[in-house]
Amino acid sequence: HPVIGVLALQGDTAEHVRVLEDLGVTGTEVRRRADLDAIDGLILPGGESTTMSKLAARYELLEPLRKHIGGGMPVYGTCAGMILLADRLLDEAEGQQSIGGIDMTVRRNAFGRQTESFEAPVAIDGIGEEPLEAIFIRAPWVESVADGVTVLGSVTRGGHAGRIVAVRQGPLLATSFHPELTGDTRVHRLFVDMVKGQAYS
Numbered sequence: 001h002p003v004i005g006v007l008a009l010q011g012d013t014a015e016h017v018r019v020l021e022d023l024g025v026t027g028t029e030v031r032r033r034a035d036l037d038a039i040d041g042l043i044l045p046g047g048e049s050t051t052m053s054k055l056a057a058r059y060e061l062l063e064p065l066r067k068h069i070g071g072g073m074p075v076y077g078t079c080a081g082m083i084l085l086a087d088r089l090l091d092e093a094e095g096q097q098s099i100g101g102i103d104m105t106v107r108r109n110a111f112g113r114q115t116e117s118f119e120a121p122v123a124i125d126g127i128g129e130e131p132l133e134a135i136f137i138r139a140p141w142v143e144s145v146a147d148g149v150t151v152l153g154s155v156t157r158g159g160h161a162g163r164i165v166a167v168r169q170g171p172l173l174a175t176s177f178h179p180e181l182t183g184d185t186r187v188h189r190l191f192v193d194m195v196k197g198q199a200y201s
């Protein structure tokens, strides 16, 4: 029975904990480095990535997070969390740092101002045929990925068709959108299965 942490510095932590509990998994808030030793996997929620990274730096979490990721801890980042998992950023804020882990370039606030929030169906490899109704809130997209990163989903229609919005590299998963806000638990279920499959501790 895995315990999955949700980084609780800023952002929509509670929604992720609720989805985990709905799936019968223990979800626990992570605020300090010792919390990282008590979890089998971690979710980095949506919110504001600059604020989150500054708080993570202040609470001396950046290096421990990098160490755990380097050691194979499964991590799922949504939106701001995707930004934190990117090895390279475009349009980052002054002084913004990422944690890194996925060999990809992510563009912040990529979908632009007019479309700060929108919904679109996205088909995601590994969660079944039925597209997920994805919610994008001032979302990033994945500008490019290196070999070794699997693209799981892209926008299928409209002006942003083809933009990558879901990726996986080994035990690391990231989406531009917020499945925790939809009641569709399939992406979280995929992550829980990744955690169960990864003998990490």
Ligand code: GLN
Binding pocket: 045, 046, 047, 048, 049, 050, 078, 079, 080, 081, 083, 108, 109, 137, 138, 139, 140
């Ligand atoms: N625009 C935000 C950022 O740069 C991300 C928005 C979100 O997480 N919904 O961090």
